[in-house]
Amino acid sequence: MSGGSAVRVSILFDNFSHDKRFKAGWGFSALLEVEGKRILFDTGPHLPEAVLKSLKVNLREIDAVVISHLHQDHYGGVEELLIHAPGISLYAPGPIPPDLKASWQLLSTLNDVREPLILGERVWLTGPIGTKVPEMALLAQTPKGLLMLVGCAHPGIVELARRSVQITGKSPDIILGGLHLMGLRPRKIRQVAEELKLIGVKRITGCHCTGKAAIKVLREVMGPVVTRGGIGKTEEFS
Ligand SMILES: [Fe+2]
Numbered sequence: 001m002s003g004g005s006a007v008r009v010s011i012l013f014d015n016f017s018h019d020k021r022f023k024a025g026w027g028f029s030a031l032l033e034v035e036g037k038r039i040l041f042d043t044g045p046h047l048p049e050a051v052l053k054s055l056k057v058n059l060r061e062i063d064a065v066v067i068s069h070l071h072q073d074h075y076g077g078v079e080e081l082l083i084h085a086p087g088i089s090l091y092a093p094g095p096i097p098p099d100l101k102a103s104w105q106l107l108s109t110l111n112d113v114r115e116p117l118i119l120g121e122r123v124w125l126t127g128p129i130g131t132k133v134p135e136m137a138l139l140a141q142t143p144k145g146l147l148m149l150v151g152c153a154h155p156g157i158v159e160l161a162r163r164s165v166q167i168t169g170k171s172p173d174i175i176l177g178g179l180h181l182m183g184l185r186p187r188k189i190r191q192v193a194e195e196l197k198l199i200g201v202k203r204i205t206g207c208h209c210t211g212k213a214a215i216k217v218l219r220e221v222m223g224p225v226v227t228r229g230g231i232g233k234t235e236e237f238s
Contacts (some may be wrong), residue, residue, distance in 0.1 A: 004122050006238035007142035008033040009149070009176055011229050012051045014207045015042030019232030022051055027073030028151055028178050028208040031055065033204035034140050037063040041138055041149050041177075043077030047084075051161065051231060059084040065108075066125065067092040068151025070100065091117070093128035093136045116167045126163050130155030137177075138165055142237035145173025145202065147178030152209050153180040158195045160205075170195035178208030186217050193221035201223055205229045 011018075013029035029044035031052070040062050052059065059081060063130045065088060067075045075092070082088065086107045094112035096104070104110050111117075113136060115127040122141035128134035133154035148164055150157065157179045164172045177197070181189050196204070204222065206215045207229030218226040 004141055004143065005035065006236055007140055007147060008049075008234060008236045009147070010055055010234040011207060011231055012040075012048040013042075014229050014231050015209075016207075016212075016228060016230040017232060018230035021054070021139040022048075022231040024231055026208075027076070028068075029074075029077065029180040030149060030176070030185060030207075031057065031062075032123075032140060032149065033137065034123055034142075037120060037123075039119070039123070039138070040065045040081070042066070042151050042221050043081060044077035047077030047080040048231075049080075053231075055123050062088060064089040064091065064119065066119075066136075066138055068137065069093060069133050069154060070096065071133070071152065074151045075100075078104060091119070092208060093134045124167055126160065126167055129160060129163055135160075137164070139168055139172065141168075143191075144237040146170050146188070147174045147176065147237060148172035150175065150177035152180065157181075158192060158199070161196060161199045161201060165199065173201065174203045174205075174237065175201055176205040176207065176229065179204070179206055179210040179214065180216035181206075182209050182211030184214065186213075189217040190221055191215050193218045194231075197222060205233075205235060 017024040029042040032039040089109040091111045117125040124139040138149040203225045
């Protein structure tokens with residue numbers, strides 16, 4: 001598993017905005033560009049059309065959509081997308097409830113993901129993890145190491161990182177997305193940061209439900225390799 005070509009992640013929707021043209025809100029969406037493919041990871045509560053337009057992304061040119069977990073702030077934009085890009089490949093953690101399944105499969109090639117899946121030469125899905133809110137992360141090999149994209153980390157970010165090791169044989173070097181640390185006591189956040197460091201995580205971009213206070217604590221433990229996400233932020237790994 002070598003590094004390969006550059007991988008780019010653009011944050012399309014987040015609780016914070018880096019660009020005053022785009023209004024922040026509760027939810028998450030990111031666009032992953034890897035090996036010439038464009039993968040939309042979560043859609044936010046509504047399709048972030050203005051940001052996609054600013055990035056000159058034609059919706060019909062998106063190769064696949066991955067939904068991390070079945071919460072509206074992550075999948076709310078799916079139906080709008082399907083109207084613009086009918087037939088698109090859609091991956092969501094199973095079991096997908098019958099009403100959503102019936103609606104989505106009318107206009108997509110729907111994959112009810114139940115186990116780890118190879119999405120491309122350097123891209124994997126962990127498959128659903130956890131029972132309360134089953135959630136999956138996306139893993140992509142970049143020249144800067146293994147990237148893990150997460151929506152909300154409901155099963156726990158440490159658990160998701162451990163599963164990455166089981167699936168790919170490697171720990172994630174970079175984590176980008178929602179870490180679900182908002183509101184936790186600093187002592188608990190410090191413990192999470194220490195565990196991530198032990199697993200081998202070297203860089204974090206905290207978005208959505210990570211929380212501003214948690215980012216500060218993560219930085220105290222891991223240093224300036226921890227940054228805050230935000231709509232309009234693009235990270236390139238080359
Ligand atoms: Fe969320």
